Amino acid sequence: MRISSKKEDFLQTSLQLIHEKGFKATTMRDIAERMDFDVSNSYNYIKSKQDILELFLFRTSEEFHGAMDNILASSYTADEKLKQVISAHIQVSAKRPLEVALMVNEWRNLKDPKYKEYVDLRTSYEKKMARLLREGVKTGVFKELNIKITSALILSSIRWVYDSYADASNTINPVELERQIIGLVFGGVIN
Amino acid sequence: MRISSKKEDFLQTSLQLIHEKGFKATTMRDIAERMDFDVSNSYNYIKSKQDILELFLFRTSEEFHGAMDNILASSYTADEKLKQVISAHIQVSAKRPLEVALMVNEWRNLKDPKYKEYVDLRTSYEKKMARLLREGVKTGVFKELNIKITSALILSSIRWVYDSYADASNTINPVELERQIIGLVFGGVIN
DNA sequence: GTCTATATTCAGATAGAC
DNA sequence: GTCTATCTGAATATAGAC
Secondary structure, three states, X not given: OOOOOHHHHHHHHHHHHHHHHOOOOOOHHHHHHHHOOOXXXXXXXXXXHHHHHHXXXXXXXXXHHHHHHHHHOOOOOHHHHHHHHHHHHHHHHHHOHHHHHHHHHOHHHOOOXXXXXXXXXXXXXXXXXXXXXXXXXXXXXXXXXXXXXXXXXXHHHHHOOOHHHHOXXXXXXXXXXXXXXXHHHHHOOEO | OOOOOHHHHHHHHXXXXXXXXOOOOOOHHHHHHHHOOOHHHHXXXXXXXXXXXXXXXXXXHHHHHHHHHHHHOOOOXXXXXXXXXXXXXXXXXXXXXXXXHHHHHOHHHOOOOHHHHHHXXXXXXXXXXXXXXXXXXXXXXEOOOOXXXXXXXXXXXXXXOOHHHHOOOXXXXXXXXXXXXXXXXXXXXXX
16 A cells, blocks of 8 residues: 555545536635645646646546456457447446546547547547457447447446545445346436 | 517526627627627616526526436336436437537536535536436446446536537537437447 | 735625716 | 616736745
8 A cells, every 4th residue: 555645635635526517616725624734745746737737637547548458359259349348337436436537528628739638538448448349340240230329328438437426425336237238328218 | 479578688688698708798888889788787777796607507507407316216227227327418408509518618607606516516517417327236237337437427428418509500410419429429430 | 834914806885977 | 677886706817035
């Protein structure tokens, strides 16, 4: 177990506060107050408020892309790949719910050129999902899906998962959650 | 066709700008500039910036609840009800994409007591969906679903739809969109 | 690393004349 | 309904002493 530095404390405190109040509504003073020091000290750890957002967003985005790339490059069939992508998403959301919340809710607050960079990363992720779905339709494991709609729907249908882990009150078993979500995405609700 | 009043112009302009930049990032000066008059004139139409948000959020929420209540009170079977709820959601999203975008992205910016009021409305909507699902499980048209997870997943899986109509560039046929979404929610992706 | 002090900018909102 | 002018408060960020 690594002893957390004060910079890491500062970043985690920022992350928690931004989750509670939103990025724009969270002031540097709010963060400093919770750190029990004056605003000016915050700038010992970061160069600007934007830094906080960029750090978490790009780091977590990389985590999603890394998992997706490994899965796509594997020899699994398309349906198995989809299972793995969903599983990976749930795992990241359970492990870093606040970071994922930031990705879902605060990416609009990035400023160019980081904004454009981030949107490109997201578009790229959607394209990878679309490729996976096309592969499955081609090999016949998936139905004749509308790729764009299905891709949007699947990604949206797992986007809320972080919320089950962002507050201490919520404690869904991630294994059961995965089983349920995969059951629904693969087979739907009808008996 | 009703001739739009200047107040309606003002509100629509506000809605469009908030969609583009986000609520907090949109200033009263921004809105006034697009209306081609001075900031102070804005207060001829509203009493505060919060008013704009409250107006659209509660009005559109009511539209969703109205549709949901009528469907629940009907004699349709649970699977037919679910179809209708999804259909209604798509119709509202296609007709008022900017209002729905506001509901998805900006509700956190409400202030108490409106904030709490709005969260209660959303919770109530989720409970209605849960009731619908329980009914379908009981009558056997749906599988033995985990109600909480399924409810969250279905609502999330249609939440992105407004995005297909918020920009002029995007023009998905809502009938086809509905067919695809219902196909996925009911039967999943597997062939 | 911590503080005090402050520069700078900008936001929401109001008063009052035309 | 429109403007000019202004109040009031607050935000990000920096300078410089200890």
